[in-house]
Amino acid sequence: MEAQAPALLDLARTAEAGLAKQGLTGRRATVYLVLDRSGSMRRYYKDGTVQHFADRVHALAANLDDSGVLPVVFFSTDVDGVADIALDDHAGRVEALHNDLGHMGRTNYHLAVQAVVEHYEKSGSKDPAIVVFQVDGAPTSKPAAEKALCQAASLPIFWQFTGFGDPEAKGLDFLRKLDNLTVPEKRPVDNTGFFHAGLEPRELADDELFQQLLVEFPEWLAEVKDADILR
Template sequence: MHGSKAAAVGPGPAISLTKVRETAPGLVSLYKSAGVSLEKHGLNGRRAAVYLVLDHSGSMRDYYKDGTVQALADRVLGLSAHLDDDGRVPVVFFSTDIDGFGEAGLSDHHGIIDKIVANLGHMGRTNYHVAMDAVIDHHLDSGSTEPALVVFQTDGGPTSKLAAERYLCKAAKLPLFWQFVGFGDTRSSQFDFLRKLDELAVPAKRVVDNAGYFHAGLDPRKVPDAELYDRLVAEFPYWLAAAEEQGIVR
């Protein structure tokens, strides 16, 4: 394992506990739990952009209604506060196409998913590649030189597997790490493709291993915060080391 480059490492979390207490008191315990996981995985003081990609296909309806998606957004925000100092996470909603964009922020996180979803249209099918394309464009347009952790949630395989694989392989040359999170029945064959994406050959298919995958089960809210954060960041340092070696992250 290579150490992180000094330029991309700060003295501590990007946003202080005091600031989180002031702006988002409801996220304090999540913020603390995320900090423990980051320290455990050698990511203390690391800077990275954080994205949240949310499956908005028809089968996701109940997860939006019962607050599961909002709970994931809050947890990702708690993590982001350590990595990125702007206190905001860009959110991409996708189904057949891009259904919409939004932002979750420390100061307005409460109920933000419901507010955004209320203005989105029809819940369609599942096309990963359209969401991947949107994240790639956003990251390139931002001009950021920092690496990015993309939390990509879905409850099933994509309509176009070929396109999803192609985009992931193309994106391997960019400073983006894709952490896929599955919602639903762990025994479903729907997730076979995500396991395949996670294990695509290096360097035959892609220059570095730029993706991770874990399954959060039928009720993702029951996954303890500490476990969720461990699984969200466990593969990130290995990718950082490989990406630095290849000059993808500087």
């Protein structure tokens, strides 16, 4: 962590405190960031909100992941791009990559889920993974999203969904109801969490953001160990 830029160091210390509150000090995990590039996300990229959010996920990765990179998946109608962003070269990178990706489309969650699963399996990692999956609307295909998440539950990957936008909007009801994907009928463990970061996510305090990103992770870790998914 000492090799990181001062701004990331400050954020990383806040993330470290958040990990300690959840009893996760010293825990190793692969961290992924998935970013929604549907058309309705345009203003959040333009005003810097997405880069601001990504910087905080980088700080989390600086504490959990020894690889020195944060894999980022951009998705809309398709998977628009996948990049491993170095923790010591993260400044402005998400914004720059987004600007090079062109058209912003629909919201096919399942393709992003599949991209993360493929990356994780190819990596050969023995650590669990936490995926910070940012969206501002419902999946274009709810059945496809549900199927992909249930299939992924047999892997040591936790999906922490984070909503942007109007907290009263119905578009994220799919995520609010993820607990309805029953265990063990539909999936071996509950592998998903959700919280809403609000209409203006940059206004959420860093310590509160880290708390929300991590609150369900310890319980999931216990469940995947009990289910012999994580050895």
